[in-house]
Amino acid sequence: MPRFAANLSMMFTEHPFLDRFAAAAKAGFTAVEFLFPYDHPAEEVGRRLDDNGLIQALFNLPPGNWDAGEKGFAALPERFDDLKASLKTALPFAKATGVKRLHLMAGIADRHDAKAVEAYYKSVAWAAEFFAPHGLDVVIEPINPRNVPGYFLNDFGFARDLIRELKIPNLKLQFDIYHCQIIHGDVTMRLREMSDITGHVQIASIPSRNEPDGEELNYPFLFEELDRLGYGGFVGCEYNPRGRTENGLGWFAPYKGVKP
Numbered sequence: 001m002p003r004f005a006a007n008l009s010m011m012f013t014e015h016p017f018l019d020r021f022a023a024a025a026k027a028g029f030t031a032v033e034f035l036f037p038y039d040h041p042a043e044e045v046g047r048r049l050d051d052n053g054l055i056q057a058l059f060n061l062p063p064g065n066w067d068a069g070e071k072g073f074a075a076l077p078e079r080f081d082d083l084k085a086s087l088k089t090a091l092p093f094a095k096a097t098g099v100k101r102l103h104l105m106a107g108i109a110d111r112h113d114a115k116a117v118e119a120y121y122k123s124v125a126w127a128a129e130f131f132a133p134h135g136l137d138v139v140i141e142p143i144n145p146r147n148v149p150g151y152f153l154n155d156f157g158f159a160r161d162l163i164r165e166l167k168i169p170n171l172k173l174q175f176d177i178y179h180c181q182i183i184h185g186d187v188t189m190r191l192r193e194m195s196d197i198t199g200h201v202q203i204a205s206i207p208s209r210n211e212p213d214g215e216e217l218n219y220p221f222l223f224e225e226l227d228r229l230g231y232g233g234f235v236g237c238e239y240n241p242r243g244r245t246e247n248g249l250g251w252f253a254p255y256k257g258v259k260p
């Protein structure tokens with residue numbers, strides 16, 4: 001049975017950020033993820049996890065100026081120094097939370113520009129090698145162009161080929177099923193093809209990005225498929241609840257309290 005991680009950037013937003021940990025645990029989650037912890041002291045985030053018996057499944061490396069539209073800078077050749085600095089910023093948060101994987105965002109750049117591709121390969125390899133001695137994986141996530149127009153990493157095949165080519169053991173794929181269905185479709189076959197390189201999975205309904213309990217995809221089938229594939233990682237619930245988070249957790253009832 002998959003281990004679900006509540007995404008605290010999108011779920012339980014009825015509560016202030018630091019109180020969302022308790023709300024997630026109360027709702028039966030044993031793990032959480034979020035986009036960014038950097039506005040809060042690392043020790044405080046670690047304390048909230050401990051106090052609520054939660055595992056930190058994932059968070060993102062610093063993306064640059066998010067409010068100004070930056071989405072990371074791995075594919076931006078002129079931002080390599082910022083990229084290196086961002087890894088150092090994230091490390092104390094990784095230590096304080098005990099997280100085992102970090103999402104490296106690519107940035108807004110043209111995937112068909114050779115300089116952007118070269119920068120991306122260099123940054124991804126650098127980040128993975130930086131975190132390897134700390135026992136951390138780096139995950140990369142293709143994102144659909146409807147949600148983030150111009151995002152460099154917008155193709156699962158490109159991400160797969162890069163990971164297979166670089167052959168860095170702690171470099172893996174963040175397989176967000178919502179993005180995969182929007183970009184390509186044929187989700188089950190892609191899960192099967194990429195299961196050996198998948199380090200994290202995320203879910204939401206398509207097209208509305210709400211609870212995974214309806215619309216285009218049959219999630220109970222996909223959860224069983226993850227079991228058939230022997231996927232032992234987390235499934236991040238990266239969706240916008242239609243109303244109060246707690247009121248939309250009917251889909252989660254069969255999976256409540258699943259422990260690692």
Ligand SMILES: O=C(O)C(=O)[C@H](O)CO
Nearest residue numbers: 035060103141143176238
């Ligand atoms: O947008 C997503 O799907 C993500 O997982 C990123 O981490 C946030 O941009």
Ligand SMILES: [Mg+2]
Nearest residue numbers: 141176202238
């Ligand atoms: Mg995602």
